[in-house]
Amino acid sequence: MAMRFMFDNSPVPINQIPSIEEIAWHPVEPRLKLQIFVRNLLHLLWFIPAFLLATSVWLYMDSIEPVGGFQGWTFLFQSSLAIGLLVLTPLLPFRWFVVPIFEVPKRKYAVRLEDLNYQRGLFTTTVSSAPFNRIQHASTQQYFLERMFNLASLEVYTAAGQAVQITGLDPKIARNLRDHVLAQVSQFKQHGESEENLASSDEERDGDLE
Structure with missing residues (x-):
């Protein structure tokens, strides 16, 4: 009779679990910062017309004579616009052009025997x-x-x-990683199919013996 696989779920001591700091992390290319700067600069080009349009609406509403309840809506609109501009004007340049300087070096990837890992984040x-x-x-x-x-x-x-997306890779490294991942995936699939075929053969043999 074929031997059965015995499931073992014994506890593992916490001090024997590998630390994440022990992973050999590889940083992404530093020129990713320049790419992000250019991308955000293009985004800023869309923000400038919106800013000019909002300013024009502000000046127009400030120049017309308020009629009845329209004065209250004018004040509400101008107040909301002023708050938005005060918040976005310093926040967007900081987020788009300062944060990437410190955030990109935090992006790292690692390849182990059985998985692909990606680490990113500045504050979290x-x-x-x-x-x-x-x-x-x-x-x-x-x-x-x-x-x-x-x-x-x-x-x-x-x-x-x-989906796990790793940006800022050298094209050659990206292709090598892709080929390695696909090769490992194919190997795991073949191993899984072999185990399934073996299990099916064992079940058929057990049925014949019974």
Whole structure:
């Protein structure tokens, strides 16, 4: 009779769990900061016309003679616009042009025997892991700004529908990572199919013996 697999769920001591600091992290390319600066500068070009339009509306409403309840709506609109401008004017440049200087060096990736990991975040650190046996597809992307700065992105999709996107990679490294991930995924699938076939054979053999 074939031997059955014995499920073992013994506790693991906390001090024996590998620390995340022990992972060999690799930083993304520093020129990703320049790409982000240019992208945000293009976003700023859309913000300037909106700012000019809001200012024109402000001046127009301030120049017309208020009639009845229209004066209250004028004050409410101008107050909301003033608060919005006071908040966005210093906040957007800080978010778009200062934060990336310190945030991009925090973006790191790591490849282990059984998974792909990505770490990012300045104020809050987020670590995403994609086990090879759960990955469905992996691809590289290189959009216009990425081509301009000779960068590429790696996108990995898992069976749960989640995606891990690593930006700021050298194109050659991105392609090598993609090929490695796909090779590992294929190997895990073949191993899983072999185990399923072996289990089916054991069940058929047990049925014949009974």
